[in-house]
Amino acid sequence: MADVTSWREAGSAAPAPGASGASGASGASDAGARALARDVRAGLQSTPRTLPCKYFYDDHGSRLFERITRQPEYYQTRTEQALLEEHAGEVIERVAPRELVELGSGVGRKVRLLLDAMRARGLLRRCLLLDINALYLRRSVAQLAAEYPGAEVRGLHGDFQADLQRLGPGGGRLVLLLAGTLGNIVPRRLPEFLSQVRALLVPGDGFLVGVDLVKDRARLEAAYNDRAGVTAEFNRNILAVLNRELRADFDLGAWEHVAFYDEDEAWIEMRLRSAADQRVTLPALGLACDFRRGDEIRTEISAKYTRASLEARLAGSGLRLSRWWTDAGQRFALALLQPDVAPHDGSDLPPGAAGFPSGSNG
Numbered sequence: 001m002a003d004v005t006s007w008r009e010a011g012s013a014a015p016a017p018g019a020s021g022a023s024g025a026s027g028a029s030d031a032g033a034r035a036l037a038r039d040v041r042a043g044l045q046s047t048p049r050t051l052p053c054k055y056f057y058d059d060h061g062s063r064l065f066e067r068i069t070r071q072p073e074y075y076q077t078r079t080e081q082a083l084l085e086e087h088a089g090e091v092i093e094r095v096a097p098r099e100l101v102e103l104g105s106g107v108g109r110k111v112r113l114l115l116d117a118m119r120a121r122g123l124l125r126r127c128l129l130l131d132i133n134a135l136y137l138r139r140s141v142a143q144l145a146a147e148y149p150g151a152e153v154r155g156l157h158g159d160f161q162a163d164l165q166r167l168g169p170g171g172g173r174l175v176l177l178l179a180g181t182l183g184n185i186v187p188r189r190l191p192e193f194l195s196q197v198r199a200l201l202v203p204g205d206g207f208l209v210g211v212d213l214v215k216d217r218a219r220l221e222a223a224y225n226d227r228a229g230v231t232a233e234f235n236r237n238i239l240a241v242l243n244r245e246l247r248a249d250f251d252l253g254a255w256e257h258v259a260f261y262d263e264d265e266a267w268i269e270m271r272l273r274s275a276a277d278q279r280v281t282l283p284a285l286g287l288a289c290d291f292r293r294g295d296e297i298r299t300e301i302s303a304k305y306t307r308a309s310l311e312a313r314l315a316g317s318g319l320r321l322s323r324w325w326t327d328a329g330q331r332f333a334l335a336l337l338q339p340d341v342a343p344h345d346g347s348d349l350p351p352g353a354a355g356f357p358s359g360s361n362g
């Protein structure tokens, strides 16, 4: 059983203009266009100029991301895949979920390792994929529904920073945020996001996060400056989204890809740098922007964590680190986060969970 729900029709923020709609409904793309217009206006008028990285992922951008994951410099995907191959069984045994929810599911490849581990233990009932790109979402849902015929597979088209409450209450739930996508959330906003995820869970549930780790600058910068230039194309693609959706006239050839590691912030920052003095018009916004040669627009941050810096961000979120796995090279980690069981308030304990073990910090 499979279906894809557009949350936008329910009146929530509309995050994916330019992506093929699941239903092609024009109301959905109107809402998407409004959200894009608001975000781009605010971002281009702020100092420094910024664009939200979620707008990379139209259909072409999603394809480019897939190509990035196959570049030799981009160690993240293959390292996380290997960690999941090794530890999926243990994750499932710790959480015993009947429902898997993947935020930012993309092609939905790695999720199979967890679904297989659930199925092997007779646990699998439901799988929910959430993504901003409706085309990839619809394809993934159809494929998983065919491969796991006993499970209810659903797609939710939305923004994991705006729409989480639509997932409803937890209980037997494992939420995934893989690929290091947690790093694309500005770290100071992470506690708020983690609290929102916590609200989807009950004690005993889990939130499995793929975490790209702090490491030497050369390796990090190489991953975002691949020799084949795929990341550069991915970065410039955000301007193509603005040209199509807002009738802007960015000349993609007049913008240079920049990606560097900011050690103080512990994040990779991607920017687009104007290669000339130029004026860009965005008629749909009634906006014209002047750029001097060398002016930059920040398009993405990709924060890198240590176990300690991630734990520091958990403070007050209601989640604790229950298990931590890394590869031998300490490049990438899987962090299993689970709700704190507040000793003074067991009101959200599910039936029978009163004796839930606290779990060890691995």
Ligand code: SAH
Binding pocket: 015, 053, 054, 057, 062, 065, 103, 104, 105, 106, 107, 108, 110, 130, 131, 132, 133, 136, 158, 159, 160, 161, 178, 179, 181
């Ligand atoms: N989980 C996949 C894909 C990771 S790439 C993997 O492990 O390979 C990040 C994914 O998150 C993309 O599919 C992108 O479309 C989606 N995404 C990015 N920002 C999002 C947001 N704010 N809300 C929902 N999905 C988002």
Ligand code: AVI
Binding pocket: 068, 179, 180, 181, 182, 183, 184, 224, 231, 234, 300, 301, 302
């Ligand atoms: C999806 N996300 C974790 C990627 C990252 O590494 O931050 C997106 C990306 N940006 C450039 N390359 C890949």
